[in-house]
Amino acid sequence: MPHEPETAPRFRDKPVSFVRRGGRMSDGQERAWAELSPVFLLDVPRDEAETSILPGASITPTAVFGRTTPLVVEIGSGQGHAIVEAAARTPDTDFLAVEVFRAGLARTMLDAHRAGISNLRLVEANAPEVLEHLLPAGSVDEIWVFFPDPWHKSKHNKRRLIAPPFLPLAAQALRDGGLLRLATDWEDYAKQMRDVLRAADAFAPAFEGEWAPRFDGRVMTAFERKGLAKGRAIRDLVYRRMPRSADAGT
Template identity: 75%
Template sequence: MSDGQERAWAAHSGFYLIEVERGRAATSIRPGDPIDPAATYGRAAPLVVEIGSGQGHAIVHAAQNAPETDFLAVEVFRAGLARTMLDADRAGVQNLRLVEANAPEVLEHLLPEASVDELWVFFSDPWHKSKHHKRRLIDPSFPPLAARALRDGGLLRLATDWEDYASQMRDVMTDAEDFAPAFDAAPDGWAPRFDGRVMTAFERKGLAKGRDIRDLVYRRRDRAEAPAVPVTADDAARP
């Protein structure tokens, strides 16, 4: 980190940073040590989690404009977290916390089941080379983790400026039995731009390069909802 980021970390991590029990790696989380959101934030309130918060521009803006909601920024790069803390402090934001950890482990181990009202994944690394696609966050292993953390009816919001990654996201979520689309598709088949997302450097960069921004939003099905199971002729013939 730069000297300024080091100072921001030293000055503000005591308030903003959630200290977690680690597993084997520096950004891992030991299973069995979930947080208590009400204790963490000092109140019971809706919780929005952003995965891959970067320098925090989107989540600081959102937290500043929705003081009645609690926000959690998940990021593995400490420099980005330091910048987030600095901007949050300058804006007087009190309803934001940060965690330095791998996103799948946050969803599986840190957050209690059904504790999140909205989960945001905006402009995650597209790993645009074909040989690196396996590193993308949104793959078939992601929906069950998101479904665990989200409350019934909670929303998963996605955005990317890479067309093939957007298509992969849509394919993955179409096959996810715990989720249903929560948008009226625009003529091009995508969700309208989420008006709660402030324009960030990633989005500006994509637009400057002539790439289309793709939004998707899905609702977490109620846990009591069972996906319809097709009835075969053999099933119908059974007594």
């Protein structure tokens, strides 16, 4: 028998909440990727998987952006419509877009460049690994997860991002008092999100009643309009990171 290597390549031992959508980029997106990646895209150390983050790797946000300001992280930024608009509207805040869809990242960079935005960076990576490894503890003011993949078939529900394993990672990255903002147009996923957060000691609701008001910092995108056109209600939730002294075992 051929000799087996002592250590086999190590890929992820946890399920990921996305399907890698490579696709073919347009010529404009290819040019944007080539020309704008050095400006906007973080060059991060990888583990074995293409969109992984090497454990122990981390960034210093103040060094990345060259200043000390609030930091907002959007997970699953898609084409970047929401985060580019937010970055343009609030230049005194820095933004980090996390996405695995390369064509979406290219579109985000192109739109940010056209808008003259300098307070936005992007990372092509699996979001939980960004929160766990790349971002220092307590460095993030807000985490946004808007319209994550609902994985609406029951057999795929386990792939949903907003689930118990995600919350300690979000809590680690957020500063005390930081916000986790969520939105979805799938009612059962909204209810799951609410149930999961209700059981999390590190978070407390920052709204009253059944659902939070629509976040006025979220621009209305074509994706949201599509959900509304199909008769699906948009449900927002927002939770505050409790002081670390209140965490179990601290």
